Amino acid sequence: DAKTTQPPSMDCAEGRAANLPCNHSTISGNEYVYWYRQIHSQGPQYIIHGLKNNETNEMASLIITEDRKSSTLILPHATLRDTAVYYCIVRVDYGQNFVFGPGTRLSVLP
């Protein structure tokens, strides 16, 4: 597995964009970058994933650098309900399980 590095915690003001960084400098060409979040006492929630190109869905945008060594998850208008632990994971190989690191604890402040 390529390892990922994320800041342990971040704060964001409600209504502002939350930009969560992730470093994956040892990523290989066929590894996807996935983002999940876990709100207290719930199961991890899938947010978005990508390989090379930037991706956007109804929840977030994923920006992957051209060299693919880092990425940023963007929540465009953070709300209090976005307070959670966010996990950046890289994945390769058929059937491979996800390896969850400590993630980033995002606190959205009123």
Added chain:
Amino acid sequence: NAGVMQNPRHLVRRRGQEARLRCSPMKGHSHVYWYRQLPEEGLKFMVYLQKENIIDESGMPKERFSAEFPKEGPSILRIQQVVRGDSAAYFCASSLSGNSNQPQHFGDGTRLSIL
């Protein structure tokens, strides 16, 4: 569409008893993964199953733990002779296929407490 359903949500057992955790994957999903989360820790992979087959059980303890995913019915994670250290949240995830481009979708877990 119903998501991944796990039951029970909470399970209390005394030391030495058996615990059975059930997971119904999302409709159309035939790949199931089980993870365990100890208090204040991240999720750790336990086992990956495809209908009637165990594909990868490298994260599952060799003793007392077993998993199955029969042709009909939910996937079952079974813990025999439970001990205090088995207290944790157990999450199940399912995916459409095992391809790396397919996300896993998680249930809300079973919280197992051992008295």
